[in-house]
Amino acid sequence: MLKSISDLVERLDALEAVLDYKFEDRNLLLEACSHCSFSNENRSDLENNNERLEFLGDAVLGMIVSHFLHQNMTDREGRLSSLKSSLVDAKACREYVLHLGIDDYLLLGKGERQNEGRGRETLLADFFEAIIGAIFLDGGFVSAEKFFLQHFIDTVLDRIKEPPRNWKAELQDLTQKHYRCQPSYELIKETGPDHSKLFVIGAYIQEKLVGTGTGNSKKQAEQEAAKCAVILYE
Amino acid sequence: MLKSISDLVERLDALEAVLDYKFEDRNLLLEACSHCSFSNENRSDLENNNERLEFLGDAVLGMIVSHFLHQNMTDREGRLSSLKSSLVDAKACREYVLHLGIDDYLLLGKGERQNEGRGRETLLADFFEAIIGAIFLDGGFVSAEKFFLQHFIDTVLDRIKEPPRNWKAELQDLTQKHYRCQPSYELIKETGPDHSKLFVIGAYIQEKLVGTGTGNSKKQAEQEAAKCAVILYE
Numbered sequence: 001m002l003k004s005i006s007d008l009v010e011r012l013d014a015l016e017a018v019l020d021y022k023f024e025d026r027n028l029l030l031e032a033c034s035h036c037s038f039s040n041e042n043r044s045d046l047e048n049n050n051e052r053l054e055f056l057g058d059a060v061l062g063m064i065v066s067h068f069l070h071q072n073m074t075d076r077e078g079r080l081s082s083l084k085s086s087l088v089d090a091k092a093c094r095e096y097v098l099h100l101g102i103d104d105y106l107l108l109g110k111g112e113r114q115n116e117g118r119g120r121e122t123l124l125a126d127f128f129e130a131i132i133g134a135i136f137l138d139g140g141f142v143s144a145e146k147f148f149l150q151h152f153i154d155t156v157l158d159r160i161k162e163p164p165r166n167w168k169a170e171l172q173d174l175t176q177k178h179y180r181c182q183p184s185y186e187l188i189k190e191t192g193p194d195h196s197k198l199f200v201i202g203a204y205i206q207e208k209l210v211g212t213g214t215g216n217s218k219k220q221a222e223q224e225a226a227k228c229a230v231i232l233y234e
Numbered sequence: 235m236l237k238s239i240s241d242l243v244e245r246l247d248a249l250e251a252v253l254d255y256k257f258e259d260r261n262l263l264l265e266a267c268s269h270c271s272f273s274n275e276n277r278s279d280l281e282n283n284n285e286r287l288e289f290l291g292d293a294v295l296g297m298i299v300s301h302f303l304h305q306n307m308t309d310r311e312g313r314l315s316s317l318k319s320s321l322v323d324a325k326a327c328r329e330y331v332l333h334l335g336i337d338d339y340l341l342l343g344k345g346e347r348q349n350e351g352r353g354r355e356t357l358l359a360d361f362f363e364a365i366i367g368a369i370f371l372d373g374g375f376v377s378a379e380k381f382f383l384q385h386f387i388d389t390v391l392d393r394i395k396e397p398p399r400n401w402k403a404e405l406q407d408l409t410q411k412h413y414r415c416q417p418s419y420e421l422i423k424e425t426g427p428d429h430s431k432l433f434v435i436g437a438y439i440q441e442k443l444v445g446t447g448t449g450n451s452k453k454q455a456e457q458e459a460a461k462c463a464v465i466l467y468e
Contacts, residue, residue: 036430051311052304055318059293059300063375066293070286070367077285084289111427133304141297141375193345196270 001104001113005042008033008107015105019131021147023138028053032130035123037109050130057133061088064132064145068156078220079164087159093125096152103127167226174233175205183229185222188212203229235338235347239276242267242341249339253365255381257372262287266364269357271343284364291367295322298366298379302390312454313398321393327359330386337361401460408467409439417463419456422446435459 002008008015012029016022023029031048039049065087069080086092097103106127115123136144149156168183175183189200201221203211211232213224236242246263250256257263265282273283299321303314320326331337340361349357370378383390402417409417423434435455437445445466447458 037427052314055311055314056300056304059297063293063297066290067370070290070371077289080286080289115427136301193271193349 002107005030005107008105011105015102018100018102019135019147020150021135021139021143023134025138028134028138029131032127032134033105034107035109035112035127037112038107041109050126053130053133053137054126055133056136057129057131058088060132060136060141060144061093061129061148063141064148065156067145068149069160073160078216082164083159087156090121090125093128094121096155097124097128099155100151102131165227167223167230170230171203171211171226174230179205181206183210183226185225187218201225205229236341239264239341242339245339249336252334252336253369253381254384255369255373255377257368259372262368262372263365266361266368267339268341269343269346269361271346272341275343284360287364287367287371288360289367290370291363291365292322294366294370294375294378295327295363295382297375298382299390301379302383303394307394312450316398317393321390324355324359327362328355330389331358331362333389334385336365399461401457401464404464405437405460408464413439415440417444417460419459421452437463439463 002011008030012026015029015033032050032053034049036049036051062084065084066080069083073080073083103124106123108123112123132144132148135147171183175181184204186202186204187199188202190197191200192198197216198214199216199218199221200212200214201218201224202209203213203222203225211225211228211230213221213226213228215221215224236245242264246260249263249267266284266287268283270283270285296318299318300314303317307314307317337358340358342357346354346357366378366382369381405417409415418438420436420438421433422436424431425434426432431450432448433450433452433455434446434448435452435458436443437447437456437459445459445462445464447455447460447462449455449458
């Protein structure tokens with residue numbers, strides 16, 4: 001793991017080779033690699049940490065993924081949104097970093113280097129967004145899009161092919177296993193005009209509310225309610 | 235208000251003049267103008283409604299605003315995120331449509347034409363996102379960015395200049411007025427490593443919890459908790 005700016009500067013060629021992107025302005029890449037825990041400890045070496053690039057990269061990644069899904073799928077907005085979430089959330093971004101094998105390039109403060117828990121997932125996810133943000137600033141949207149798709153188009157295509165998780169079936173299995181009974185669903189509220197009804201449904205185990213969900217159909221709202229409950233159990 | 239595709243087709247020149255953008259592919263503009271309540275009633279006239287363009291445009295608008303704030307402000311990520319939200323949320327998008335004066339170009343189904351409530355805000359907001367999505371597909375990111383900034387740079391600059399709302403002061407005024415007492419704040423949870431502590435704070439009126447908020451400082455978490463409470467009262 002790198003411990004100083006000079007370690008990183010020596011290895012920038014290697015990092016650019018892995019990314020398969022050559023920066024015009026390498027300061028952007030240095031900034032993307034600097035977690036705030038590092039820049040707080042080493043103020044004299046570095047002016048910026050990667051949080052502003054992460055803010056920007058979050059939007060860039062969202063747009064790359066939205067554009068790809070819009071152009072390559074004919075599904076309605078609901079399915080596109082749910083796929084998009086799964087391709088841009090912290091878990092996905094952490095996996096992109098591990099897939100590229102660039103986690104060692106992130107400069108961390110002393111305390112953070114030992115951290116292996118949830119905080120580490122967030123920090124790797126932020127690192128990926130910062131890298132995307134840096135490529136966008138350096139080479140424009142087309143470069144950022146090219147970078148992402150070149151490395152991750154297979155991940156995206158695999159995700160598109162996966163059938164959506166059946167949360168109701170998963171909740172049923174969980175409930176059967178732990179409580180030896182079935183979950184039930186109740187309509188809590190129904191609102192909106194005919195062409196865009198909104199249903200709010202609750203999922204219950206032994207009459208206790210364990211999740212709520214909304215959707216344009218009762219089926220969809222039940223799935224969302226079951227999803228909440230399953231995620232809470234996971 | 236327009237009632238048919240042919241009404242709209244006749245007025246596309248006028249709409250493009252208001253947008254100050256000329257489409258290569260006018261089918262994209264027609265799609266952006268078609269709410270699902272209209273396309274459901276007129277299936278033979280029109281294949282698509284604007285919900286997929288709205289999905290795309292949401293990401294495009296997010297990126298335009300993120301890019302502008304990143305390039306024109308030196309603030310930290312928290313302030314950028316909160317400004318961004320206020321510039322891309324449904325209320326903001328509805329105001330963009332009304333500012334351009336293009337609300338009459340949205341093709342609605344019969345029921346929707348009478349709707350004046352909250353549903354109308356959403357539907358105008360979706361319309362704006364669909365227009366941005368259509369311009370992006372037609373002319374690329376730079377065209378979409380140029381369109382947005384050309385019409386709304388003053389709105390963005392004004393928003394940047396506004397001091398952030400002081401939610402704690404607002405909650406104090408409300409509480410004084412309605413309950414003749416002061417709100418109180420309590421730390422509910424404190425988590426995370428030193429460089430990125432996360433605080434969860436509750437706002438209470440007469441010992442009743444009225445809002446919760448999270449933040450990297452207690453001050454920020456209190457503001458967020460007060461904000462929840464104030465919005466609930468509004």
